[in-house]
Amino acid sequence: MRPPTRVIAAACAAAALVLAAGVALRPVVPDLSAEEAGDPGLLDRARPLLAGGVHDRVSVVEIDGDRTRFAHFGADDHTDYEIGSVAKTMTGLLLADAVERGEVTEDTRLGALVELGDAPAADVTLAELASHRSGLPRLPSRPRDQARLALAVTLGGDPYRYDVDTLTDQVAAAGLSGRGESRYSNMGTAVLGQALAEAAGSDYRTLLRERVLDPLGMDESLLPVSEADLPEDATVGHTERGRRADPWLAHAYAPAGGVRSTPADMERYVRALLEGTAPGTAAMEPRWDDGHGGRIGFAWVVEDHGGAEVTWHNGGSGGFAAMVALDREAGRAVLAFGNTTTGLEPLALELLTGEAP
Template identity: 25%
Template sequence: MVNVEARLASLFEEVERDLGFSGAVLISQKRQTLFEGAYGLASRQLNVPNTVETRFHIASLTKMFIAMAALALVEDGRIALDRRPAEYLPSLSALDERITLHHLLSHTSGLSDVYDTPNPHYEALKAKHDGMDLLAYLASQRQASEPGDRWSYSSTGYLLVGYVLEQVAGTAFQTLLRDRVLAPLGMTNTGVDRVRRINRGRAVGHTFADGHFANAENDALSPFEEGPGELYSTVGDLKLWCEAVLASPPVAATTLQLMFTPHASIDAVRSYGYGWFLEPTMRFHGGHTPGFLSRITQYPERDLSLIMLMNASHIDPAPVLERAASLVAGASR
């Protein structure tokens, strides 16, 4: 593959120089790393550079892992996706009785998104650090549409699934995730990101405006100290994840296929599975929270995975990774 590493290096150097890219990237094909690199600073206050081992908050990339943990319990026969969440967690009895776990995982529950702003009630609840208060609040979220009627992105649903998984497994979500997904894949640098706990090696989130970086107001990364929270990870660990969903998943291939089945149409070319956006030749998901952006893009037929993690939330990674994928394709001709 002629000059692909040099071409990719030039691309990401350009993105760092022209746009202020701060983060790490890894591109792999057929289990081989084509390129990896780190740019910018993990902490601007301490002048600590990012490396390929730096841990980043990955925000909504976490949905992929919640979906995989759910499929593991489906495979065990411990949950069924056509059942109501309250059958497993009675605290959710206030949910519309038509909503199933499938609806929550496919963003077709019709529940409004708890992270939408303004949302003063949720902001007040964050300060209480009481998981059951959050459950009661989540269960009473406004129905923005009828269950199953249409696709509408809602993090509320994935939070609810996480709490159901905890209840069914009888253990903390991070323990379930470690035992059923992370450990089998060798992902030792991934876990639930608890904002008030020391996480050595994790980057600080930054914002960028008017040519200047600032520390992000990211105390909302994990609003409660317990329960299913968003994850941190590294590009190396996410390479293991990408390889697993392409060829060696922690569940049976028939179970994994549920993740990549188009359960809900978004537009003429895009649909949603469980934890992934799906297009004819490509699938992806991103994450965004104050100070952090992340994206995984895969081209399954090419066995190509592109991972971009950032601790500055001002660059759209999608077009950058599209350019990178084109460079790989051009070099392989």
Template identity: 35%
Template sequence: MTAPATPWPGTPPDAEAEVAPPDPGHGDAGLRERLEAAVAAADAPDAVFAASRHGRRIVCAGGTAPPPPVPRENLRYEIGSATKAFTGLLLAHLVDGGPLTGREPAAALLDPGRGRAAPDAVTLGHLITHTSGLPRLPPGFHARALPAWRSNPYARYPAPLVIDAFLRHRPRHRPGTRWCYSNFGVSVLGHALAAATGTPWEDLLTERVLRPLGLDGTGLAATGPHTDAIGHTKDGDRPVPAFDPGGFQAAGAVRATPHDLLTFLEAHTDPAGSPLAGALHAVRRPLLRRGLGHRHVHTLSWFRHPTDGGPMYFHSGATLGQQAFLGFRPDTGTALAAVCTRRFRAHDPFIAAAYALLAEQ
């Protein structure tokens, strides 16, 4: 059960620890050693662990496969559910600068002919915070995706089906009362934002987030001037097709280079001077708490856990053949992006290693 969500927008600024001043060179050698050890432990064809301290970057790459023609740190990687951090920032930006408030009923945006919204309608804010009452995936998804379960299951569920499933669905719980992680809900949010702005999702994210932050090595489609990394199954031997998100773009379609991911995270660590400064501050504010002792804190975009110095923010993601971890700590000015080209497996050290690295910094 979740604690009552803090009203959004309009939440008070979060009290955060001051950022420690830069200390050039201090601890960099030790950090590099830990990054290199994490790359080796990933046991993946390609792995990159990239860290930034007050803008000073250390990038370590390696893998079990022969080095690709393009350096591993310059490949674009599928980040899966970590895409939601981009989606949350986009929503925060559209609220910060208009034209949205975050309280718009999604159904009214997707089907204006539905008439007046019900008092307990699912809003944009509910969708991004996983409090919409929607399940993880739409009803009937598994049956439709089964023929392509080991190749591209999401590709069999295009946008019209996602929207129709949402408009037909009746949530089990009143929106805003329970937390349930939902790829379905965040995907609906993407379609609702596109409808509200009259702009296709890919163009909307590019114009409002990617371009202002200078993320030239980030996109949604498996095409363009950048070379995409090739994912593999759990054994790391068998390649898998490039991920096709179907109608779930807002929940998992982003591909990015490690350097772009660090740029994205650095903007969150120190928003001052960014064209998205208001939104970057907004996505750091806690909105709801859940779990035993309400230890699990959620913002608009991130999972948030405490450390001795201050909060750390993170999100992970996976596709059929790749994994990613994104995280940052404002108190130490540290950002960490980790990617690898292998599907996760039982007792996988990849995400745990990345989480521990960030917590230690």
């Protein structure tokens, strides 16, 4: 028997409602922007390397001696990107600089700068923190922190909205595992940055601004503590789940990944590193095994690649990816930034060394 017309109409309405909601809430996966700008040769070399993965805006910077080339897809020299863990290299520079200033030594114990009582982490040294050999876990290990992190990652939120006191509590609660061996730790770099700020009688944002960003003329770089600090046209990141990512703000974990910067500013940063004029350049010297066949300095990883010794660090946040790779001997570097989570390491390494990783 045929259902009454009103029932058929209701069924059609139900289907239409579900479809409309589903279309409105659909995942959005961007395509690489067709708006290209910059050096035609670098654009031609970078384009095929962006064929895989998901990309939207991408900027590539190639430094070769005195010359710098930019290649932008949907961006320009002043587009802001979250640089994620590339910020750790700046914290590494701050440590090397603080040692040169005599404020701390590499062997200064964390407990001398941060109130940790008799927690295991009080005994680790600043050098161990900078080189990921402290034994601290990658992320806070308390169950409530783990749950918060998982929720934030799932929903595209900022997983690091902790204040310094909470970070201190997390570090105090953390056990050490494999101290002396390489074990990547966001928590370790975060507390290192806060400890250096304490040693300087400052806060991390001010310290980085005064000792690295300002001396290098990196005026477009910022550490936003709230969304109000972001530029009006701030670049929006895309999560791998097809959502807009919340910006990662510069709270207690800023030393591990709270910096936003632009291709122009990062060119200044890396050029100063290549020329040895950046404060704390000694941070780049490889001194310890990184456990993966390479060596590590203060945050910087050094590996042989394509016949060259490459000094590098990558970065990723909820909606951005970054890669900085230097061939110090040749005076060359390639930097890459994007507002999706697709890694840019293969692109940067291939452009730098001519060989696919």
